[in-house]
Amino acid sequence: xxxxxxxxSLHDALPxxxxxxxxxxxxxxxxxxxxxxxxxxxxxAQTIPLLxxxxxxxxxAQTGTGKTAAFALPVLSQLDMSQKDPQVLVLAxxxxxxxxxxxxxxxxxxxxxxxHVLPIYGGQDYSGQIRALKRGVHVVVGTPGRVMDHMxxxxxxxxxxxxxxxxxxxxxxxxxxxDDVEWILEQTPPTRQIALFxxxxxxxxxxxxxxxxxxxxxxxxxxxxxxxxxxxxxxxPVSGTHKLDALTRILEAETFDAIIVFVRTRIMTTDLADKLxxxxxxxxxxxxxxxxxxxxxxxxxxxxxxxDILVAxxxxxxxxxxxxxxxxxxxxxxxxxxxxxHRIGRTGRAGRKGDAILFVAPREKxxxxxxxxxxxxxxxxxxxxxxxxxxxxxxxxxxxxxxxxLAGGDLSLYSQLIEQYQLEHNVPAEEIAAAxxxxxxxxxxxxxxxxxxxxxxxxxxxxxxxxxxxxxxDKPERGRRSEAPRSRQKSSPPDKGMERFxxxxxxxxxxxxxxIVGAIANEAGLDAKDIGRINIFDSFSTVDLPTGMPPxxxxxxxxxxxxxxxxxxxxxxGDLDAEAAKSRNADVGDRPLRKKPxxxxxxxAGASDKMNDKAKKRKKAKKSKxxxxxxxxxxxxxxxxxxxxxxxx
Numbered sequence: 001x002x003x004x005x006x007x008x009s010l011h012d013a014l015p016x017x018x019x020x021x022x023x024x025x026x027x028x029x030x031x032x033x034x035x036x037x038x039x040x041x042x043x044x045a046q047t048i049p050l051l052x053x054x055x056x057x058x059x060x061a062q063t064g065t066g067k068t069a070a071f072a073l074p075v076l077s078q079l080d081m082s083q084k085d086p087q088v089l090v091l092a093x094x095x096x097x098x099x100x101x102x103x104x105x106x107x108x109x110x111x112x113x114x115x116h117v118l119p120i121y122g123g124q125d126y127s128g129q130i131r132a133l134k135r136g137v138h139v140v141v142g143t144p145g146r147v148m149d150h151m152x153x154x155x156x157x158x159x160x161x162x163x164x165x166x167x168x169x170x171x172x173x174x175x176x177x178x179d180d181v182e183w184i185l186e187q188t189p190p191t192r193q194i195a196l197f198x199x200x201x202x203x204x205x206x207x208x209x210x211x212x213x214x215x216x217x218x219x220x221x222x223x224x225x226x227x228x229x230x231x232x233x234x235x236x237p238v239s240g241t242h243k244l245d246a247l248t249r250i251l252e253a254e255t256f257d258a259i260i261v262f263v264r265t266r267i268m269t270t271d272l273a274d275k276l277x278x279x280x281x282x283x284x285x286x287x288x289x290x291x292x293x294x295x296x297x298x299x300x301x302x303x304x305x306x307x308d309i310l311v312a313x314x315x316x317x318x319x320x321x322x323x324x325x326x327x328x329x330x331x332x333x334x335x336x337x338x339x340x341x342h343r344i345g346r347t348g349r350a351g352r353k354g355d356a357i358l359f360v361a362p363r364e365k366x367x368x369x370x371x372x373x374x375x376x377x378x379x380x381x382x383x384x385x386x387x388x389x390x391x392x393x394x395x396x397x398x399x400x401x402x403x404x405x406l407a408g409g410d411l412s413l414y415s416q417l418i419e420q421y422q423l424e425h426n427v428p429a430e431e432i433a434a435a436x437x438x439x440x441x442x443x444x445x446x447x448x449x450x451x452x453x454x455x456x457x458x459x460x461x462x463x464x465x466x467x468x469x470x471x472x473x474d475k476p477e478r479g480r481r482s483e484a485p486r487s488r489q490k491s492s493p494p495d496k497g498m499e500r501f502x503x504x505x506x507x508x509x510x511x512x513x514x515x516i517v518g519a520i521a522n523e524a525g526l527d528a529k530d531i532g533r534i535n536i537f538d539s540f541s542t543v544d545l546p547t548g549m550p551p552x553x554x555x556x557x558x559x560x561x562x563x564x565x566x567x568x569x570x571x572x573x574g575d576l577d578a579e580a581a582k583s584r585n586a587d588v589g590d591r592p593l594r595k596k597p598x599x600x601x602x603x604x605a606g607a608s609d610k611m612n613d614k615a616k617k618r619k620k621a622k623k624s625k626x627x628x629x630x631x632x633x634x635x636x637x638x639x640x641x642x643x644x645x646x647x648x649x
Contacts, residue, residue: 084136122522239361
């Protein structure tokens with residue numbers, strides 16, 4: 001029987017403007033305030049009450065709409081902290097997303113003493129994951145392949161599971177994990193609650209919802225598309241302490257009328273405004289803690305032109321309508337795409353052109369991709385002004401100050417004093433003028449030191465078009481079989497820097513290239529683009545991988561499962577032409593599926609380094625994690641180190 005699905009529209013829900021209205025646990029409300037979350041996004045406002053009420057949810061929402069908080073907050077609010085067996089399992093298509101979701105759980109549960117979340121994914125040592133599972137965790141976030149491995153080993157027990165979340169189900173389908181997901185679903189208790197989120201609803205994802213969800217409420221969020229024709233959008237990859245330097249360069253080089261600099265937290269507004277003031281910029285903070293009278297005075301100064309730089313949070317700037325705002329700078333990337341659209345809407349008003357600049361850390365590429373999709377335009381990469389450009393502008397402003405001073409006001413007194421000094425000390429007038437200029441400049445230097453201009457990291461250049469792990473996840477699509485007949489030309493040997501391996505799954509196991517790419521990429525710590533030619537036969541397949549695979553990676557790959565079968569990887573020493581002939585004799589229509597990579601030898605060498613780095617990290621991790629005799633590491637510290645380990649991401 002088909003599951004009946006109830007659809008909840010935006011108009012069915014009462015307006016929710018604060019997280020306090022959602023009946024979340026007090027520690028969660030405090031954590032949200034600490035990180036600067038003030039207003040729930042549409043998917044959060046609709047989904048959180050449903051999950052708190054115990055309903056299954058089928059959510060259709062794009063990345064960047066705030067769906068992680070939409071499922072994390074209600075399940076955290078209902079955790080039994082005394083139970084150490086996993087109560088929540090979140091399945092994610094990639095290790096990057098698994099780490100990101102786990103970190104979000106840790107952030108939201110910051111005030112929940114004793115809370116433990118564990119990300120489990122391929123490419124990371126089993127022993128550390130097993131130790132953490134034995135100690136006890138409340139939430140597990142993992143990729144399907146590694147979750148299945150732990151379930152088969154008996155190291156991950158789900159008999160007390162309360163909630164299962166499928167995040168980005170359509171991506172798991174695209175990567176060939178949907179069979180694994182269904183197998184996991186079948187092993188979970190029938191009483192568990194399920195929340196399934198997907199940007200699109202392919203037939204296979206809809207089938208899983210019909211089969212496994214219990215009368216789900218459907219929440220569909222259509223992302224707002226901004227009207228950005230008058231707004232020039234630019235992005236600069238930067239993080240940490242470098243953000244302030246980048247902001248300073250932009251403020252010096254850009255020609256602007258007024259600027260709003262957006263940050264996430266109230267504390268950050270005052271901190272950044274103080275730092276800008278120390279660098280010679282007149283900046284003022286605007287946040288929710290500022291009294292209404294002071295807020296009105298600040299906005300009035302902004303309108304009149306006596307204030308040019310405002311550092312604000314999202315909520316503090318809502319409804320701000322000042323025509324002279326020419327630039328919006330997203331110093332901190334927003335939590336969701338809707339907030340970004342609200343931010344850049346502060347400029348480009350009344351038919352004027354505006355500029356929006358976005359700072360993005362490497363780990364925030366997913367949100368950048370979501371923002372581009374929400375605005376319907378690709379954000380151009382900006383170039384930071386060089387030291388020469390900034391110094392030339394400073395010199396021009398210095399000269400203009402002299403011109404303005406000469407043109408406006410009586411200088412007779414100062415002329416007399418300079419003339420007297422010149423006669424008394426026999427000093428040329430230009431030297432006296434230079435000394436006065438230095439006094440006026442104070443301790444700060446007029447010119448910047450001749451430092452190289454910050455350049456864009458290579459990883460950003462390589463990600464053009466896909467941005468971040470999106471490009472990686474889309475790669476398996478290349479492996480789909482062509483409808484056109486393939487020529488039976490002689491199989492070519494592996495490319496330089498690659499070697500060929502045999503895995504014991506093939507057409508008889510209904511394996512697809514996406515299954516192979518996804519599993520190996522997760523276990524070996526490789527990008528999909530680093531995996532070479534794939535040949536699929538009836539009972540086995542071959543795959544070209546970078547030479548120099550470390551023994552630890554090879555051992556893990558031997559125990560990897562694809563299409564419910566262990567692949568038992570070995571070095572391939574046979575003749576592909578002979579194997580192809582055998583396959584044709586057995587079944588004329590069963591030809592090997594070949595997949596030639598576009599990447600060059602240089603890329604493959606880099607991929608081999610990735611695997612070696614991964615193996616070294618594992619060895620180092622094993623040594624560092626050995627407890628001293630008679631002394632065990634504190635549980636909280638062990639969990640933290642496992643959460644923050646990049647694991648080859």
